[in-house]
Amino acid sequence: MIAEVAQGVREFLTEAEHHELLQYVLDRESEFSAATVQPRGTRSAVVDERIRSSLVLDGLGRFEALFTERIKEQLEAVRVRLGHPAFPLGRIELQVTANGDRDYFGMHRDSDGGDTRELTFVYFFSAEPRRFSGGELRIFETLVEDGQVVPTDRSQTIVPRANLGIFFPSRHDHEVLPVRVPSKAFADSRFSVTGWIHRK
Numbered sequence: 001m002i003a004e005v006a007q008g009v010r011e012f013l014t015e016a017e018h019h020e021l022l023q024y025v026l027d028r029e030s031e032f033s034a035a036t037v038q039p040r041g042t043r044s045a046v047v048d049e050r051i052r053s054s055l056v057l058d059g060l061g062r063f064e065a066l067f068t069e070r071i072k073e074q075l076e077a078v079r080v081r082l083g084h085p086a087f088p089l090g091r092i093e094l095q096v097t098a099n100g101d102r103d104y105f106g107m108h109r110d111s112d113g114g115d116t117r118e119l120t121f122v123y124f125f126s127a128e129p130r131r132f133s134g135g136e137l138r139i140f141e142t143l144v145e146d147g148q149v150v151p152t153d154r155s156q157t158i159v160p161r162a163n164l165g166i167f168f169p170s171r172h173d174h175e176v177l178p179v180r181v182p183s184k185a186f187a188d189s190r191f192s193v194t195g196w197i198h199r200k
Helices: 015-026 063-082
Strands: 007-010 055-058 089-099 104-108 117-124 137-145 148-158 164-169 173-176 190-199
Touching: 007 063, 015 063, 015 190, 063 089, 063 117, 063 164, 063 190, 137 164
Parallel strands: none
Antiparallel strands: 007 164, 055 089, 089 190, 104 173, 117 164, 117 190, 137 148, 137 173
C-alpha cells in the first residue's frame, strides 16, 4: 500500500474556536510583519519576495495551547496513515500566515534532514464564504535514499478550505500557489496556521 503524500483532518477546531481564532487574528493586523526565508546554507532569515510574499504573526497567544493539544491528539493516527517512522515528540512551532493579493510561497522544503523538523502542519481558517481565489497548497512527495532526499513524481494539491488541518513530512517539497484577493482587504486574506512538529 502506498502512503498518501499528505493527510487531512476536517473540522480540526470547533466552529466557535474557528471563528474566535479568525477574530483574534483580525484584531492583530498591525502586529503582522513581512515573511522571511532562510536561504540554504545560511543561518540568517531574510525577506525575499522572489521566493515568498506574505505576512506572518509569530505566536498564537491563548490559541497556542489549543493547537498544541489538538495536534498531539491527531499525531499518532496521522503518522501511521502517512507511513512516517515513529519519533520522540519534541517541541511544536506555530506561526500565523496571511496571504494577500498576489502573495505566494515558491517551492521549498521545511527540512533537509539536518534539523529536527519531522512533520509540517497547516490549518486553514479564512472567512466564509471565501473572498479570495487560488492559494492552493501543492505538496510533492520525496523519499530518502542513501541518506539523501529524492523527489518523486507524486504530488497532491489541497484547496484551502476553512477548518481543515493538513499534515505532511517536512522533507516534502511544497509551494503555495498565487493568491488573488480582489478587495485587497486584510480580512479577506488566505489565513493559515503553520506548525512544525519536531523530534526530541
